[in-house]
Amino acid sequence: MLYCTGLFMRDSNTEDGVWMNSDKQIRVPVWVKAWGPPLLWMGVIFFLSSQSTLPSPPDPLWNTLLKKTGHAVAYALLAWLYARAFYRAASTVVLPGRLGWGAAVLYAITDELHQGFVPGRHPTVTDWLIDALGAGLGVLLWRRWVRESHPATPEDQR
Numbered sequence: 001m002l003y004c005t006g007l008f009m010r011d012s013n014t015e016d017g018v019w020m021n022s023d024k025q026i027r028v029p030v031w032v033k034a035w036g037p038p039l040l041w042m043g044v045i046f047f048l049s050s051q052s053t054l055p056s057p058p059d060p061l062w063n064t065l066l067k068k069t070g071h072a073v074a075y076a077l078l079a080w081l082y083a084r085a086f087y088r089a090a091s092t093v094v095l096p097g098r099l100g101w102g103a104a105v106l107y108a109i110t111d112e113l114h115q116g117f118v119p120g121r122h123p124t125v126t127d128w129l130i131d132a133l134g135a136g137l138g139v140l141l142w143r144r145w146v147r148e149s150h151p152a153t154p155e156d157q158r
Contacts, residue, residue, distance in 0.1 A: 034088040040082035042107060045074055049111050052120035071127055072134030079104035081140035087146065097139040103137035 048054065056063040083100030090096050108131035112123035 007072070013047075030088065034085040038085055038103075041074075041078050041081055045046065045051055045078065045107075045111060046114070049115050049121070052118060055113050068127075068130050071130045072137065075104050075108055075134035076129040076138030077143070079135035080142045083142045086141075088129060100142070101135050101139045105132045108132060108135070134153055 054067075058068065079099075079100045082103045083096045086096035086099045098138075107130075108128050111131070112128050115121040116123045
């Protein structure tokens with residue numbers, strides 16, 4: 001059975017993920033669909049962390065608020081994407097959420113260490129804590145989204 005998602009059509013009869021447009025079939029392995037988004041987002045975070053300076057508003061208060069909010073949002077999205085990837089391998093919501101949070105927090109540590117090697121940047125525990133809180137928020141939102149978009153099963157209670 002085919003159904004439309006965006007510009008492509010999805011063939012639900014294949015497990016390896018066949019995406020088709022009007023001209024040809026494009027086979028996308030399941031692991032790429034699961035792990036591609038978090039890996040790409042990690043690349044975006046790495047790129048931004050590699051910049052000596054980032055655009056900022058002139059007001060120091062707004063600058064701090066925007067940067068700290070940016071940290072939280074970036075890691076909330078990363079944890080969401082990790083949890084989504086882990087969820088493809090598990091039938092429960094709890095374990096992928098925990099693994100997603102843990103993976104995001106570990107990446108936040110490596111990101112802060114990486115900033116220590118970038119001129120004009122420095123690692124801080126405060127940023128890491130904000131990243132961890134953002135990751136926690138991302139997992140909570142992801143779990144809510146999964147529970148609302150999928151019927152509850154006894155396995156989801158684990």
